[in-house]
Amino acid sequence: MNRLKQSIVYHYMFVSAVLVMSSVYVWGTYKWIIPWSFDHMFDRAIFNELFLGGIAWITQIILFTSCAYWFYQKVSKDIEEEKNHRLKEQNQLFANIAHDLKNPMTTVVGLSRALEEDIIAEEKRKSTVHIITEKAQHMDKIINLMFQYAKMDTNSYKLHKSEIDVVRLLKEFAAQRYHEFEEKEMELDIQVPDSPVIFCLNRLEMARVINNLITNAIRHNEKGTRVQIGLTTDAGHLKVWISDSGQSIPKNMQQTIFEPFICGDESRNTKGGSGLGLAITKKIVEKHGGEIWIDEQVSGYTKAFVLTLRNST
Structure with missing residues (x-):
């Protein structure tokens, strides 16, 4: 839907710019070029007010109608494409x-x-x-x-935020899941500040994000994998990451991994995954006004799930 909105805005801006420029050109031509050409053929005042003024208005009407028709065609095409895209996603989801x-x-x-x-x-x-x-x-x-x-896509869904210590939240979930790291002989490294980092977030939903990302690191990596949970802050911005030294995620899957049921049949059937964890994680992060992505340029690790948030009330 965001893509459709952007397309409509861009097309509207383009049409508006064309109309403004054409208006300036037409009336500039009316004021200078055309009267100069007919100075000796007609009474200038009457000719300018009636005949040439009418031509200018007709030209503008034609331009406006043409642009409006083009705008209608482009927007209709974008809406149809978005509808088909949504229908395809819905059918795949079902x-x-x-x-x-x-x-x-x-x-x-x-x-x-x-x-x-x-x-x-x-x-x-x-x-x-x-x-x-x-x-x-x-x-x-x-x-x-x-x-x-x-x-999360309904109008009734509201985030009730409060000030929470994100450092404590990360440490709590790392401690709760520590036995799972030990069972898979994973090396866990926690890189967080010693002092509290207070951010205005929905604690329940952000806990779900952290839990989903830790679950993803444990479930989809082999024994002996190194995992790092980290946090930094800078000028009111929060950055949280969970890195691992496991297998890289294929480029084509990185584009769709945050969509529902993209973890693959094998993972969902044999590893107990639902295929919805990362999709829900992305929605929660976006509801907080943040972003989440995969970073493969992490020193000492093959990949990291990184989320950034801006502090707000």
């Missing part, structure tokens, strides 16, 4: 949702039927029920995340 719900649902239905028909041996029933519970919880997680993702 297809991915169906795909991600179908796999666990198939398992749940199949195992439930097997239990109902007494096909599963008694000693395996408990583990079977556990698998059903896990799959059901995974489906519930996807549905809740989809609800959260959709809610």
